[in-house]
Amino acid sequence: xxxxxxxxxxxxxxDAFSKWLGIEVxxxxxGSAVLSMTVREEMTNGFKIAHxxxxxxxxxxxxxxxxxxxGTQSLSVETSINHLSPxxxxxxxxxxxxxxxxxxxxxxxxIDITNSDGKxxxxxxxxxxxxxxxxxx
Amino acid sequence: xxxxxxxxxxxxxxDAFSKWLGIEVxxxxxGSAVLSMTVREEMTNGFKIAHxxxxxxxxxxxxxxxxxxxGTQSLSVETSINHLSPxxxxxxxxxxxxxxxxxxxxxxxxIDITNSDGKxxxxxxxxxxxxxxxxxx
Amino acid sequence: xxxxxxxxxxxxxxDAFSKWLGIEVxxxxxGSAVLSMTVREEMTNGFKIAHxxxxxxxxxxxxxxxxxxxGTQSLSVETSINHLSPxxxxxxxxxxxxxxxxxxxxxxxxIDITNSDGKxxxxxxxxxxxxxxxxxx
Amino acid sequence: xxxxxxxxxxxxxxDAFSKWLGIEVxxxxxGSAVLSMTVREEMTNGFKIAHxxxxxxxxxxxxxxxxxxxGTQSLSVETSINHLSPxxxxxxxxxxxxxxxxxxxxxxxxIDITNSDGKxxxxxxxxxxxxxxxxxx
Numbered sequence: 001x002x003x004x005x006x007x008x009x010x011x012x013x014x015d016a017f018s019k020w021l022g023i024e025v026x027x028x029x030x031g032s033a034v035l036s037m038t039v040r041e042e043m044t045n046g047f048k049i050a051h052x053x054x055x056x057x058x059x060x061x062x063x064x065x066x067x068x069x070x071g072t073q074s075l076s077v078e079t080s081i082n083h084l085s086p087x088x089x090x091x092x093x094x095x096x097x098x099x100x101x102x103x104x105x106x107x108x109x110x111i112d113i114t115n116s117d118g119k120x121x122x123x124x125x126x127x128x129x130x131x132x133x134x135x136x137x
Numbered sequence: 138x139x140x141x142x143x144x145x146x147x148x149x150x151x152d153a154f155s156k157w158l159g160i161e162v163x164x165x166x167x168g169s170a171v172l173s174m175t176v177r178e179e180m181t182n183g184f185k186i187a188h189x190x191x192x193x194x195x196x197x198x199x200x201x202x203x204x205x206x207x208g209t210q211s212l213s214v215e216t217s218i219n220h221l222s223p224x225x226x227x228x229x230x231x232x233x234x235x236x237x238x239x240x241x242x243x244x245x246x247x248i249d250i251t252n253s254d255g256k257x258x259x260x261x262x263x264x265x266x267x268x269x270x271x272x273x274x
Numbered sequence: 275x276x277x278x279x280x281x282x283x284x285x286x287x288x289d290a291f292s293k294w295l296g297i298e299v300x301x302x303x304x305g306s307a308v309l310s311m312t313v314r315e316e317m318t319n320g321f322k323i324a325h326x327x328x329x330x331x332x333x334x335x336x337x338x339x340x341x342x343x344x345g346t347q348s349l350s351v352e353t354s355i356n357h358l359s360p361x362x363x364x365x366x367x368x369x370x371x372x373x374x375x376x377x378x379x380x381x382x383x384x385i386d387i388t389n390s391d392g393k394x395x396x397x398x399x400x401x402x403x404x405x406x407x408x409x410x411x
Numbered sequence: 412x413x414x415x416x417x418x419x420x421x422x423x424x425x426d427a428f429s430k431w432l433g434i435e436v437x438x439x440x441x442g443s444a445v446l447s448m449t450v451r452e453e454m455t456n457g458f459k460i461a462h463x464x465x466x467x468x469x470x471x472x473x474x475x476x477x478x479x480x481x482g483t484q485s486l487s488v489e490t491s492i493n494h495l496s497p498x499x500x501x502x503x504x505x506x507x508x509x510x511x512x513x514x515x516x517x518x519x520x521x522i523d524i525t526n527s528d529g530k531x532x533x534x535x536x537x538x539x540x541x542x543x544x545x546x547x548x
Binding site: 010011012013014015016017018020021041042043044045046048051052053054056057058060061064075076077078079080081082084 | 147148149150152153154155158159178179180181182183185188189190192193194195197198201212213214215216217218219220235
């Protein structure tokens with residue numbers, strides 16, 4: 001099996017919170033990942049829309065999978081997110097992570113989250129630090 | 138009862154995800170909020186530490202409570218978080234939100250999350266937009 | 275003349291610092307702007323590369339031009355920039371601003387800065403607040 | 412002379428743009444720096460207030476000085492700034508950089524810029540990566 005997919009499957013298998021969210025890995029390769037999940041009632045906030053933590057968590061998992069697939073353990077150092085549009089219960093979200101830049105020690109990723117209509121509901125940017133620890137499966 | 142506390146209690150009562158997280162409101166006043174929660178196994182990621190979405194969600198709730206307590210509905214427009222230190226299952230986190238700036242239409246808040254040892258484990262900044270809609274309870 | 279170009283020309287004509295930087299407007303339309311400038315010796319820092327403030331300023335001007343061209347005065351509320359690669363004296367930079375999202379009261383813009391080789395040297399995100407003040411020229 | 416001050420003086424001596432800005436080092440120690448500068452006409456934008464690039468540049472220099480004073484060359488990886496209040500020609504700005512967190516490989520700094528009235532006019536956050544290159548003077 002492809003190494004990136006193997007690492008992502010391994011990470012996902014141990015990631016209790018991504019499982020609780022119902023995240024599914026649609027696609028994974030070195031530097032990139034596409035995830036999907038469907039918003040449930042228990043994920044909403046006081047405005048009766050998805051809590052900001054839900055789309056953040058989806059994007060953060062996409063960041064982890066996209067940045068670790070290369071085989072080196074990578075840790076998030078800075079992330080930011082703009083919530084662009086409310087997300088309702090029952091909506092399926094797709095997070096697409098792409099690598100913008102890579103140095104020997106850091107990586108920058110852009111993650112867009114779209115809803116079923118293809119509208120961008122959240123815009124996420126994440127910077128990771130590459131440790132020297134390889135993934136051993 | 139104090140208006141800010143009334144609004145925060147109302148928001149919290151309807152906030153299914155904050156309840157799932159086990160968030161408790163330690164303190165709330167106009168422009169400020171202190172929340173606590175304890176990390177459970179199901180909140181961890183593939184590194185066996187709290188998923189980034191957990192501390193983000195805690196900070197995001199603190200942002201919502203601190204920025205809405207003044208009586209005007211406020212919506213997050215931009216947020217960023219630096220994860221500074223891994224958080225283990227069983228740790229209790231405290232999020233403290235303070236208002237840095239306020240204009241007629243926007244507010245800026247700083248939220249620090251500390252663990253039981255008082256160490257800052259996450260550093261969050263959030264900007265909100267003030268709608269013209271008052272909270273009616 | 276096109277209204278967006280008229281506004282951008284007017285802003286540029288009064289923008290002393292953008293002139294000091296040698297910024298030229300390559301293209302401007304509602305929600306978008308492309309600017310260029312060439313790095314001079316006096317713009318470098320202690321590492322003998324362009325000071326971070328130079329590429330930030332270029333991107334910030336692009337944000338201002340892209341977000342004001344629609345005819346409503348817009349003010350920056352939050353911006354972030356990742357400096358991806360060192361920029362040397364003599365290099366010509368191109369900043370391209372595109373609108374990612376728009377609500378009635380806010381706008382989100384992505385600005386990429388590339389060097390002569392087409393490499394992305396800085397990655398900038400900016401959120402603006404739309405006032406109710408129209409541009410009158 | 413103190414090592415941090417020596418490094419900052421050395422950086423400042425070679426930093427052409429910080430000199431153009433008229434930056435003065437008020438204080439420097441490992442992990443911290445205080446800088447001042449006065450806004451001149453040529454630093455203003457189309458709104459006749461200080462260009463966003465000016466306060467960013469001041470904060471970015473403060474980040475560089477605070478993060479390099481420890482003796483290891485450190486490079487900015489991510490920065491963000493909120494412009495909170497317009498700054499007029501003639502105003503003297505003070506930037507105060509403090510270290511929020513440090514790991515073996517990264518550092519997080521908060522920089523506040525205040526005007527003569529002590530009002531916070533810009534709120535800046537910066538993350539640096541520590542190279543393995545020591546400063547040799």
